[in-house]
Amino acid sequence: MRDFWKNALRDLGKIGVAYIIITVGIWLVFMILIPQLIMFDYSLRPMLALRDIGGPKDVWTLKNYIVFFTNKLHMAIFFKTIWSSFIVTLVALAICYPIAFYLAKVVRGGKVGLLMLGLIIPYWINELLRLFAWQLILADSGILNQLLILLGIIVDPINFRAGNGAVILGMTYAYILFMVFPIYNVMESLDRNQLDAARDLGASWLRIHRRIVMPHAKPGIAVGCTMTFMLAAGTVAAPQLLGSPSSFWFTQVINTNFECANWNQGAAYATVLMLLCMIFMFIMLKIFKVGLKELTQ
């Protein structure tokens, strides 16, 4: 420990060490740790009138969690959020893996830059506007209905926004590119010679992918899946813009709790959502056998 401080002071000087401690300290304590702990604390306390706060009724309780686990509707919404996010993640992976491989290892020269730009531009466009575009397409008098009527496939417009399909479609569109870039980044570092060697030795392309490309791309796939799942499960914009009023999503339930000033219940639901995302991340780390460090390179 003494060596640590001696080395730190020698390399960075007093001001440098103080700068690091102050900046990182503020961020770690006041922006990351304390707010999280307070949210958790909120989730463990009952909702009380202002005068009861700090009084004898203000004790830790699991009531808010019990309310969640015994509410059939909210449980169903929670499971819907899980499987929908799962579908979004799988579809995004299936679509993006070939794109990432093509960009990283097949195409060469100036075309790469152009294709990359073609990915970056929609990636940078505001999430709400990407969802708005689908709102326009799926509306009753929207492009899809008009097209189907014009082609004579349907007579009356279909209400695409009933049910959950529109939200899942929108989420896939809005978050798909969070899958491309992590996979592309790891694939780019794969040595092309390995692929050539495997091909020369007669390996089929399926085998090349299974034995060489996929093992190499594991960290990227894990990051992409974690990010996509987290974004899909945590989006409040997609259900707000594309969901039907009769079918709520988990983030909307959280939002309603806060709008009704039941912060304690809202905090409990938010904690459940965070646990879900953490569990998913650890499953990904286990499946792909990567460390948290490789996850965010």
Add this chain to the structure above:
Amino acid sequence: MKSSKSIFRIVVGAYLALFFAYMFLPLIFMTIIAFNANEVPQITPWKGFTFMWFGELAKDEQMWKALLNSFIVAFSVVAISVPIGLGGALLLTRLQFKARDFVYGVLVSPILTPGIILGISTFLFWDSYMNVPGGLWTAILGQATFITSYCMLLIMSRAQRFDLTQEEAAFDLGASHRQVFWKITLPFLRPALISSVALAFMQSFDNYNTTLFAIGVEQTLPIYIGTKLRSFISPAMNALAVVFIALTIIGAITYEYRRRRELIKIR
């Protein structure tokens, strides 16, 4: 053999064409509608080419106020996230300590946390323990929590390539810590710092989920858009989308150009 290769080419080409059509067609439709004089935002019936929706948008005072707020928030986030990100990057690249991996995990955890959680926790902390009601300040801090992680990762990736012998040489020649930092370390990190300013600004400007829960009754531009899109949709929103898309394209091209130039320099 040759024919199977050309079939493969056609399949790949078709796949790419489909993928990019999927990515861009919705945005193109949205853009076309912005110029249709039809009051309902749709392509048909086409009632003539017009710029009127841009005029309509410009008359909306709420929009200008939200835009101003967005700038205030974005500049503040940059001012918080880049210096702290630099501190984090120096901590993790320059100092050796046992709990390093653990600290790293905690510092990047905001990126892997759903945005609404960051908004909620920031709001609860400041509202009930610091007596600061939800507003621009809580929105700034909620956003900065995870944007700082991005800045740190960006700065780290450059700091890891730093040649420490440069600093040692300077120390041997009698330079002070301050001189070494301003003359050697900072100039080396400059490109990464500039990129992280751009990234932090864009991330903040686009943020919806975290902001929604932290901002209380105030509005940034995404919150304004969200509110409008949930109520009555006017093609003025398409006009706003066109402005956003145009700016994004310019921003993405400059950012990518810079990044590439930096990559070439490294190689």
